[in-house]
Amino acid sequence: MKRGYKQFVGVVVLLAVTAGVSYIVARMAVMQTGTRETPSAQAIPVVAAEPQPAFAPVRSEAPGSPVKPVATTPVAPPSPFDSASAQGALRRGMELLAAQKLIEARGELSAAIFSGALDEAQAQQARNALEDLADMTIFSSRILEGDPYAIQYTVEQGEILDKLERRLQLRVPSPILLKINGIPSASSIRAGQTLKLIQGPFHAVVSKSGFTMDIFLHRPGLEKVYIKRLRVGLGKNGSTPVGSWKVGLGRKMKNAIWYPPPTSGMTLALRPGDKDYPLGTAGYWIGLIGTDPNTSGFAGYGIHGTNNLASIGKAESLGCIRLADADIDLVFSLLYEEWSTVRVEL
Numbered sequence: 001m002k003r004g005y006k007q008f009v010g011v012v013v014l015l016a017v018t019a020g021v022s023y024i025v026a027r028m029a030v031m032q033t034g035t036r037e038t039p040s041a042q043a044i045p046v047v048a049a050e051p052q053p054a055f056a057p058v059r060s061e062a063p064g065s066p067v068k069p070v071a072t073t074p075v076a077p078p079s080p081f082d083s084a085s086a087q088g089a090l091r092r093g094m095e096l097l098a099a100q101k102l103i104e105a106r107g108e109l110s111a112a113i114f115s116g117a118l119d120e121a122q123a124q125q126a127r128n129a130l131e132d133l134a135d136m137t138i139f140s141s142r143i144l145e146g147d148p149y150a151i152q153y154t155v156e157q158g159e160i161l162d163k164l165e166r167r168l169q170l171r172v173p174s175p176i177l178l179k180i181n182g183i184p185s186a187s188s189i190r191a192g193q194t195l196k197l198i199q200g201p202f203h204a205v206v207s208k209s210g211f212t213m214d215i216f217l218h219r220p221g222l223e224k225v226y227i228k229r230l231r232v233g234l235g236k237n238g239s240t241p242v243g244s245w246k247v248g249l250g251r252k253m254k255n256a257i258w259y260p261p262p263t264s265g266m267t268l269a270l271r272p273g274d275k276d277y278p279l280g281t282a283g284y285w286i287g288l289i290g291t292d293p294n295t296s297g298f299a300g301y302g303i304h305g306t307n308n309l310a311s312i313g314k315a316e317s318l319g320c321i322r323l324a325d326a327d328i329d330l331v332f333s334l335l336y337e338e339w340s341t342v343r344v345e346l
Helices: 003-033 083-098 102-115 120-137 161-168 174-180 325-334
Strands: 150-154 194-198 202-207 212-217 225-231 243-253 285-290 302-305 315-317 321-323 341-345
Touching: 083 102, 083 120, 102 120, 102 225, 120 225, 161 174, 174 194, 174 325, 212 325, 225 325, 302 325, 321 325
Parallel strands: 202 341, 302 321
Antiparallel strands: 150 194, 202 212, 212 225, 243 285, 243 341, 285 302
16 A cells, blocks of 8 residues: 555544544533534524514614614513512612602613512502603603603704604604694694604503503513503403404594494494494594404404493493593503504403
C-alpha cells in the first residue's frame, strides 16, 4: 500500500473517531442535564394562547409631530399572583398614589386587581383608586411622564381627527379623544394645536353572577390598565351566552331601530320616540360578533341602553347586555369596532 494512501486512510479513521467521541460526549451531557433532543420544527405544534391583533408603531416621520415617542417595548406577562403578592401590589400602589406617582400606582393597582387574588374589600379599594387614576391619567388632557398609553401630537395643516386616528392606529373612537382634549367637535381642530392621544383599544369583561362590566385598556406589549366597573342588566333564564365576542364592524349605532326577536312576542320595529322603545334615551346599540365556539353561532346580541332602569342588576332582558344611559354613553365612546373585545363570564 502506497504511503499517500495510508495517510488518507489514517485521516478518515481519525475523523470518524473524533465524531464518535463528540456524539458520546453530547449524549452524556443530555443525560446529565435531563434535556431532551428537540424534534424537527415540523413536529412541534404551535399553539397561540390568545390571538392578539398586530399594531404598527407610530412613525415619527409620518405627517404630524408626535412630541413624545410611543413606548413599544414588550412587557413580559406577569407571573400568577398569590394572595400575599396581590396584597403587596395593592399596598405599594396605595403608597405610590399617596406619593403622587400616578403611573406607577396605576400599574401596581391594576396588577393587583387583575390577579383575582384580592378579597372583595381589597378589590373594591383597588377599583376605587383606579377609577380616580383613570380620570387623572386617561380621561384628562394631562400627559404624565412615563405613561405608555398617552402621546402628545401636534396637528398638521389639513389633518382630520378620524383619519389621524386611523393612520396612527390608535384604536380609540374619535369622540372620546375630543372629550379628553376638551374640544367640542372635530371641526374645531386647527393646525398647530397640541392633542393628547390615547393608544387603545379598550375592552370589557362582563360577570353574569355579579351583574357587572369591567372596562380596561390593553394594547399588546403593554400592561393592562383597569378603568371602571359598571352595573349591567342581563338575559333572563341564562340567555346571555358565556364566551368571547368582539364589537362588529359597522355595528355601533346611535338612535338605532330596534327589531324585536321572534321570542319577544312583538312584531313591529320600534324607533326612538316610540312608546316602549327599549334602547334608552340615545338609542345606543353596540352589536357583538361571537369569536369562540360557544358564541360564534349566536346572532343579534349586543350592548345597549334601556328604558327600564329597574332591570339593571337583574336578569330580565332577552339576552343582551343593558346599561343605564350615562354608562352606555361611556361604553359607546370607548369600544372600537373590530378591535374591542367583550368577554362574558359566569
